[in-house]
Structures are given as C-alpha cells and as structure tokens.
Amino acid sequence: MVKKSLSISPGNREDELRWVLNKSKTYDVASGYRIAYHFYHSPLELCYEIMQQKTIWTALWKMKIPHNIKIFAWKILHGKLPALQQTHHRFQNNSPICRRCQLQKESIMHCIFQCPDSQQIWNRSSIAHMVPSPLCESAFSWWKDSIMPLENLSSNNSTLALILAWLVWKEICKRILNRKDLQ
Numbered sequence: 001m002v003k004k005s006l007s008i009s010p011g012n013r014e015d016e017l018r019w020v021l022n023k024s025k026t027y028d029v030a031s032g033y034r035i036a037y038h039f040y041h042s043p044l045e046l047c048y049e050i051m052q053q054k055t056i057w058t059a060l061w062k063m064k065i066p067h068n069i070k071i072f073a074w075k076i077l078h079g080k081l082p083a084l085q086q087t088h089h090r091f092q093n094n095s096p097i098c099r100r101c102q103l104q105k106e107s108i109m110h111c112i113f114q115c116p117d118s119q120q121i122w123n124r125s126s127i128a129h130m131v132p133s134p135l136c137e138s139a140f141s142w143w144k145d146s147i148m149p150l151e152n153l154s155s156n157n158s159t160l161a162l163i164l165a166w167l168v169w170k171e172i173c174k175r176i177l178n179r180k181d182l183q
C-alpha cells in the first residue's frame with residue numbers, strides 16, 4: 001500500500017473548505033455533474049455481468065428488426081418485462097400465479113417460453129429447437145449461452161426467435177386487455 005504524507009504549511013490561516021475536483025478549487029457545475037454521473041453510472045468493471053456483455057448489446061442493436069422489438073429484447077434480457085412475478089414483487093396484492101395455466105408463477109421465462117400456452121406456439125414454429133430448456137435460469141443466459149455462440153445474429157433464426165417471443169408477449173397483453181381466457 002502506498003502511503004502519501006502531506007506537509008502542513010506553517011501559519012495562522014484558518015482552515016477552509018476547498019473543492020478538490022478542479023483546478024480552481026471552487027465548485028463548478030461541470031465537476032458536480034461528473035460526480036452525479038459516476039454515482040449513477042458505475043465503472044464498467046463494477047456493473048453486473050449483464051452490462052459487461054458489450055458484444056451482446058452491440059449485436060442486438062445492429063439486428064435488422066423493428067426498434068420496438070429491440071426494446072422488448074432488451075427488457076427480457078434484463079429481466080425487466082412486467083410479467084406477474086415481477087409486478088408481484090412491487091405490488092404485493094397482485095398474484096404472481098400465471099393466469100393462463102394457473103400452474104406456476106409467471107416469471108418472464110414461464111411467460112414467454114414455458115407456459116403450456118406459449119409452448120404450443122413455439123412448438124409449431126420452425127425454431128422449436130431454440131426454446132430454452134426448463135433449467136435455463138433467465139432469458140439472458142439463454143441468449144448468451146445458447147444463441148450467441150451458435151448464431152450469427154443477422155441469421156433468420158435469431159431474428160425469428162425475438163419476433164416470436166414478442167408476438168407471444170403481445171398476445172398475452174391483448175388477452176389481458178380483452179380479459180379473454182384469463183379468469
């Protein structure tokens with residue numbers, strides 16, 4: 001460990017507060033903004049693994065799919081899709097149980113892939129083999145471990161997987177709005 005010693009200059013000057021983040025030693029908005037920015041934007045090495053995967057996000061934003069589906073993909077990969085398990089976490093009076101099958105909590109994985117209702121849609125598609133296994137913990141793990149290593153993200157299968165996931169989600173939202181088959 002390096003120890004830095006500071007000499008104290010002699011004299012009877014009173015102590016004073018100094019802003020140490022710029023040369024003028026007085027507060028300015030630019031240096032204040034930098035503090036605030038770094039408070040909310042941690043250095044990359046301190047971020048969660050999910051944020052460190054720059055290649056994943058770069059590839060995702062380059063995909064030739066509508067922007068709203070990219071945003072949807074970002075949400076499921078970050079675990080931010082408002083499936084019932086997520087909303088229950090914030091609003092305790094909302095049941096987390098899947099309203100379609102009534103069998104399990106509606107996690108994002110259950111909602112998009114594992115609910116029997118969703119499985120039927122995937123099984124009828126040409127990319128049924130790309131559905132994550134029930135042991136897969138998160139959409140991010142699925143994408144990082146199963147899709148990225150195998151697929152060129154410009155390939156039709158990756159694109160189709162995201163579009164199908166989005167269509168499943170849209171169908172669920174539509175049913176909720178119309179209150180069909182959910183009670």
Ligand SMILES: [Zn+2]
Pocket residue numbers: 098099100101102103104110114115116117
């Ligand atoms: Zn279900």
